[in-house]
Amino acid sequence: MRLSSAFRESELARNIAGNIAKATTRRWNIMEFCGTHTVAIFRHGLKAMLPGYINLVSGPGCPVCVTSRNDIDRILYLADLPGTIVATYGDMMKVPGSGMSLSDKRALGADVRVVYSIMDAVGIARANPPARVIFNAVGFETTAPSTAAVVRGACSEGIDNFHILSLHKVTPPVVTALLDGGTEVDGFLCPGHVCSIIGSRPLEPVAAGYKKPCVIAGFEPADVLQGILMLVRQLEEARSEVEIEYSRGVRPEGNTNALAVMDEVFCRVPAEWRGIGEVDGTGLKLREEFAAFDAERFIDREIVSEPDPPGCQCGEVLRGEIVPTDCALFGSACNPENPVGPCMVSSEGSCATYYQYAEKTRRQYEDKTGR
Amino acid sequence: MCLAIPALIKEKDGTRAKADVGGAMREISLEIIDRPAEVGDYVLVHAGFAIHKLEEKEALETLELMRKVFGQ
Numbered sequence: 551m552r553l554s555s556a557f558r559e560s561e562l563a564r565n566i567a568g569n570i571a572k573a574t575t576r577r578w579n580i581m582e583f584c585g586t587h588t589v590a591i592f593r594h595g596l597k598a599m600l601p602g603y604i605n606l607v608s609g610p611g612c613p614v615c616v617t618s619r620n621d622i623d624r625i626l627y628l629a630d631l632p633g634t635i636v637a638t639y640g641d642m643m644k645v646p647g648s649g650m651s652l653s654d655k656r657a658l659g660a661d662v663r664v665v666y667s668i669m670d671a672v673g674i675a676r677a678n679p680p681a682r683v684i685f686n687a688v689g690f691e692t693t694a695p696s697t698a699a700v701v702r703g704a705c706s707e708g709i710d711n712f713h714i715l716s717l718h719k720v721t722p723p724v725v726t727a728l729l730d731g732g733t734e735v736d737g738f739l740c741p742g743h744v745c746s747i748i749g750s751r752p753l754e755p756v757a758a759g760y761k762k763p764c765v766i767a768g769f770e771p772a773d774v775l776q777g778i779l780m781l782v783r784q785l786e787e788a789r790s791e792v793e794i795e796y797s798r799g800v801r802p803e804g805n806t807n808a809l810a811v812m813d814e815v816f817c818r819v820p821a822e823w824r825g826i827g828e829v830d831g832t833g834l835k836l837r838e839e840f841a842a843f844d845a846e847r848f849i850d851r852e853i854v855s856e857p858d859p860p861g862c863q864c865g866e867v868l869r870g871e872i873v874p875t876d877c878a879l880f881g882s883a884c885n886p887e888n889p890v891g892p893c894m895v896s897s898e899g900s901c902a903t904y905y906q907y908a909e910k911t912r913r914q915y916e917d918k919t920g921r
Numbered sequence: 922m923c924l925a926i927p928a929l930i931k932e933k934d935g936t937r938a939k940a941d942v943g944g945a946m947r948e949i950s951l952e953i954i955d956r957p958a959e960v961g962d963y964v965l966v967h968a969g970f971a972i973h974k975l976e977e978k979e980a981l982e983t984l985e986l987m988r989k990v991f992g993q
Contacts, residue, residue, distance in 0.1 A: 553980040554927060562987060586924045613922050639968075641922055667969025669950065689968075692923040695953045696970040703952075743925045746955075746965060746973045769924065776987050798979035799925075799965060805955035805972060898922055 557770030566775040567599040573782045577603040579734065580781055581870050583725065584741035585612035585898030586769055592907040594771040604778065608903075610724060610826060610868040611741055613689045613717075614641045614896035618822040620855040621717050622647035625686050627853055628715060628845055629660040635678060637671035638686040640664045644895045648856040652686075668700045668714075675704075675712035684845045687714040691747040694718040694834055695808035698815035701836065701843050713845040718834040719821050722752040727829045729760050733870050737763040737781045742773070742796040747812075749804025753792045761790045768796035815840055824892065825865030864891035867900055874901040881905060925967035927975060930960050942966055 556562070582588055588608045591597060597606060610616050626647050629636045636652065643653040643664065656662040665671050668685055675683035687697045697714060704712050721744055740753060745766045753764045763784035767777025777795040784791060794800050812834070821833025836844045858864070862884070863877040874880050874893065884890035886902055893899035928940035928949065936952045949966050951958060956974040958964050964971035
């Protein structure tokens with residue numbers, strides 16, 4: 551959209567940053583829940599534009615990173631079944647389970663294919679009977695409605711060799727779970743595209759019950775900064791509301807069409823979040839009438855997973871307790887080439903983002919100083 | 922993974938559409954969009970699905986707000 555570029559103008563960003571500095575009188579800890587926000591903050595160098603006492607903390611908003619080791623092991627188990635093709639979003643390829651990743655499985659001969667959309671996965675199923683095609687369905691509310699629509703479509707079309715392993719998660723209850731667990735933040739910068747689907751109302755309990763202001767923000771530099779400004783204003787005025795900065799992408803009621811198909815196809819179950827534990831009502835399981843599409847039924851034994859590797863602090867990173875560079879493995883034993891934990895794998899994992907942009911900063915410094 | 926990008930609808934046939942996504946033509950689904958969208962409309966696309974119809978007016982209002990705040 552030609553208007554998008556207006557939200558990237560550096561003068562506009564500088565002006566908003568100036569307003570943040572004027573509005574801030576003390577230190578505030580703000581969690582950007584969403585990995586896409588973390589990437590935007592680093593890519594556009596927004597931290598450097600903020601006053602030092604605005605402390606941005608990354609949260610558990612990367613669906614790849616919060617997928618439990620056991621869930622990875624379950625998809626790896628399915629990839630080994632004879633006559634099976636696993637279709638997956640590319641982000642999931644290198645996430646290690648107990649030892650291996652989907653990428654390793656493929657190198658060993660399993661049929662694992664990267665798709666851009668779940669529609670491509672259905673296409674593979676149509677083109678390859680009798681092979682069993684299993685889609686590794688990962689993602690938050692932005693992604694889950696598309697899975698629901700496709701399962702409903704495959705059901706009415708009678709495609710019987712297409713299945714999904716639903717690792718989808720819904721996000722608002724995990725925000726309150728974090729606060730219950732003792733995460734110390736003053737307010738939340740909330741994800742624009744998740745809220746395009748769910749709207750602003752599911753965040754009301756965070757603002758009203760926990761007295762933590764929430765601002766739903768877009769992903770252009772001016773959006774992120776304006777979202778922070780709105781949060782700072784709420785905090786300074788001791789208000790705690792849900793506000794929408796990203797009004798061109800989010801309406802208070804959300805996308806009722808997408809919510810309806812999600813509800814038609816999925817029911818809510820407890821789900822395991824890496825680093826956080828089991829959170830009630832955050833998992834999406836196919837309803838009974840769509841059970842034929844559930845790949846769970848091919849898992850005929852208990853999958854036991856190894857504990858997380860020693861030293862890996864993805865859990866603390868996901869809870870916002872430490873920043874990635876505080877982890878002893880960061881950049882040494884754990885790097886994007888050889889990730890130990892999922893936060894270093896996903897392009898939107900906070901460790902990968904810190905690594906990529908810290909490396910860039912270091913190189914720029916070296917070039918400038920000739921070191 | 923939760924990024925959706927603006928796309929311009931070029932052709933439409935029921936819930937299927939072809940859209941210009943950052944210069945590339947892609948087939949997208951309009952099945953779960955929030956408001957009806959037609960050829961010439963901008964939509965937010967995530968993983969092949971349009972999830973939201975964009976209105977230029979709303980974008981302009983936000984920009985105006987951002988600039989107004991600056992002028993205070």
